[in-house]
Amino acid sequence: MDYRVSNISLAEEGKIKIDWAEVHMPVLSALREKYGKTRPLEGIRVGGCLHVTKETGVLIRTLKTAGAEISWCGCNPLSTQDDVAASLVKDESVSVFASRGVATTQYYEDIHSVMRFEPNITVDDGADLIVEMHKNINKIKSIIRGGTEETTTGVIRLRAMQKLAKLMYPIIAVNDAETKHDFDNIYGTGQSALDGIIRATNILFSGKNVIVAGYGHVGKGIAKNASGMGANVIITEVDPIAALKAKLDGYSVARMTRAATIGDVFITTTGCKDVIAEEHFTQMKDGAILANAGHFNVEVSIQALEHQSLSKKKINKDVVQYDLQNHNRVYLIGEGRLVNLAAAEGHPSEVMDMSFANQFLSVLRLVKYGSNMKPIVYDIEKSQDQEIAMAKLEAMGIEIDKLTDQQNRYLEGFSEGT
Numbered sequence: 403m404d405y406r407v408s409n410i411s412l413a414e415e416g417k418i419k420i421d422w423a424e425v426h427m428p429v430l431s432a433l434r435e436k437y438g439k440t441r442p443l444e445g446i447r448v449g450g451c452l453h454v455t456k457e458t459g460v461l462i463r464t465l466k467t468a469g470a471e472i473s474w475c476g477c478n479p480l481s482t483q484d485d486v487a488a489s490l491v492k493d494e495s496v497s498v499f500a501s502r503g504v505a506t507t508q509y510y511e512d513i514h515s516v517m518r519f520e521p522n523i524t525v526d527d528g529a530d531l532i533v534e535m536h537k538n539i540n541k542i543k544s545i546i547r548g549g550t551e552e553t554t555t556g557v558i559r560l561r562a563m564q565k566l567a568k569l570m571y572p573i574i575a576v577n578d579a580e581t582k583h584d585f586d587n588i589y590g591t592g593q594s595a596l597d598g599i600i601r602a603t604n605i606l607f608s609g610k611n612v613i614v615a616g617y618g619h620v621g622k623g624i625a626k627n628a629s630g631m632g633a634n635v636i637i638t639e640v641d642p643i644a645a646l647k648a649k650l651d652g653y654s655v656a657r658m659t660r661a662a663t664i665g666d667v668f669i670t671t672t673g674c675k676d677v678i679a680e681e682h683f684t685q686m687k688d689g690a691i692l693a694n695a696g697h698f699n700v701e702v703s704i705q706a707l708e709h710q711s712l713s714k715k716k717i718n719k720d721v722v723q724y725d726l727q728n729h730n731r732v733y734l735i736g737e738g739r740l741v742n743l744a745a746a747e748g749h750p751s752e753v754m755d756m757s758f759a760n761q762f763l764s765v766l767r768l769v770k771y772g773s774n775m776k777p778i779v780y781d782i783e784k785s786q787d788q789e790i791a792m793a794k795l796e797a798m799g800i801e802i803d804k805l806t807d808q809q810n811r812y813l814e815g816f817s818e819g820t
């Protein structure tokens with residue numbers, strides 16, 4: 403079996419971590435038990451390009467128990483947990499190509515190693531694997547049945563491909579499930595992004611001016627958590643509705659040019675590029691901290707930061723100090739990559755339970771129906787969302803009410819008024 407991990411002897415630690423995550427992922431565990439009996443993925447090759455974390459380890463175990471053969475690589479140069487990667491190779495016989503801290507060339511070589519495995523289904527986070535697959539689409543057209551996409555930025559890229567008629571196989575937008583983006587993006591990133599900043603810097607959030615760029619799902623979660631810790635949160639936005647929601651949720655809203663002058667900590671969450679750019683760095687206070695929670699490392703313009711700096715030095719494994727021409731210092735965490743994965747462990751297992759239950763059920767749907775699906779981006783079916791939410795509630799020991807027949811008739815009718 404072909405693989406590339408940094409240190410296979412870390413497997414035991416990785417296995418303990420995956421076991422820990424499994425305990426906190428009851429929905430996925432129930433699916434593993436159910437489909438481990440019928441093995442609907444027997445003979446199916448799944449190629450994944452998604453953060454190699456302990457939670458992904460549980461997804462991989464589930465796919466494997468359902469019969470799949472698997473090859474996997476990371477979807478971010480800084481997010482791989484090396485011990486988990488080692489365990490997936492040693493204990494699960496999965497062909498993993500991933501290590502933490504890879505250069506861009508190695509990152510793409512790993513993606514190509516997964517492509518050489520000729521997957522029938524791709525599982526992506528950010529769409530790098532899908533985009534690479536499309537560069538050689540004629541070669542794999544007869545093999546591929548479909549793919550899934552985990553994150554907002556990936557879905558945006560794939561919808562752009564669809565619009566230009568460049569998408570060649572069906573994709574299920576896992577991110578767009580309510581049981582994904584309303585939980586993973588909000589509560590998951592909301593907590594883990596701050597965890598990353600705290601692990602990297604040990605700063606006190608209370609009393610800080612925290613600038614959150616973007617008030618979408620991720621931004622809302624981060625703003626709420628930072629505010630809960632006593633920070634003064636200021637939102638920057640480009641969408642008037644999102645900006646208004648932020649204001650009415652109790653935050654200040656300002657343009658980045660103004661926010662840049664008062665921020666102690668900056669966290670970008672937009673999926674857009676150059677949100678913090680040259681003109682902002684020059685306005686920042688001495689000691690400002692910069693972090694990004696959006697998918698790619700383009701939100702804080704590193705090129706502009708380098709251009710404004712006289713020198714830089716690493717002050718710990720996750721933080722680089724930039725000495726600006728105006729003699730102020732700013733600190734960048736995790737090279738401007740996803741701070742929750744670069745400087746912490748990514749989302750808590752409890753939310754990934756639902757995200758990855760969506761991934762698993764979407765893979766099953768593609769195996770069953772992929773050959774009859776069009777090369778477009780599909781939404782998760784409402785019934786799948788409901789099934790996952792119900793399973794999660796049950797696992798939490800929570801019961802909810804059920805509509806009576808009379809209530810159903812009332813909600814579907816129009817005749818009963820004042």
Ligand SMILES: NC(=O)c1ccc[n+]([C@@H]2O[C@H](COP(=O)([O-])OP(=O)(O)OC[C@H]3O[C@@H](n4cnc5c(N)ncnc54)[C@H](O)[C@@H]3O)[C@@H](O)[C@H]2O)c1
Nearest residue numbers: 553554555616618619620639640641644672673674696697
């Ligand atoms: N760190 C993680 O683990 C993690 C988890 C989920 C999503 N993501 C990524 O986070 C990013 C945001 O995801 P989301 O689900 O919150 O998206 P979203 O679409 O819900 O929110 C993005 C918000 O940013 C705003 N925005 C866009 N450009 C802006 C700009 N230049 N300045 C200020 N605001 C701007 C938009 O108006 C929108 O309100 C994506 O890149 C997504 O892939 C990361």
